[in-house]
Amino acid sequence: MRAVPGMSQKMSETVKSLSQLDSSSFANSKYYKGxxxxxxxxxxASLILGISPTASKTKVKEAHKRIMxxxxxxxxxxxLLxxxxxxxxxxxxxGKS
Incomplete structure (x- = not known):
């Protein structure tokens, strides 16, 4: 800590700012929360397979094979997965909902 005098100050500020973040901060994440x-x-089902909900049966089979x-x-x-x-x-x- 002596080598970098301002480091402890910056670390405490960073920790404080991270503790103020909430789940809405990650709303634009590319990963599905929940x-x-x-x-x-x-x-x-489409989120699990990574395809469109209206994808063709061929695309569904390909995505299933890849993910499985x-x-x-x-x-x-x-x-479970x-x-x-x-x-x-x-x-x-x-084709059912």
Whole structure:
């Protein structure tokens, strides 16, 4: 601390400014904030697969294959995420809301 005399002052100001941030500060983040909805919607399914809610069945299958390869339980992925990925594919392929 002796080598950089103003460092402790700057650190305390930075910590204070970070503590004043709230969740609305991250509203424009590219990541979806929140958990899973009780009943999956087309919007949630499209967010899970990373495609448009009106994507074709071919795009749904391609996106499912790509996402599932990264999250499959046999390769260290979560069984819950794999189930949600499959549910999203089924919902978007069926065309129901």
């Amino acid at each position: 958990g899973f909805e009780p009943k999956m919607t087309r919007r949630e 390869a990264l999250n499959h339980p046999d390769r260290g992925g979560s069984p 794999a189930a949600k990925i499959n549910e999203a594919k089924d919902l978007l392929e069926s």
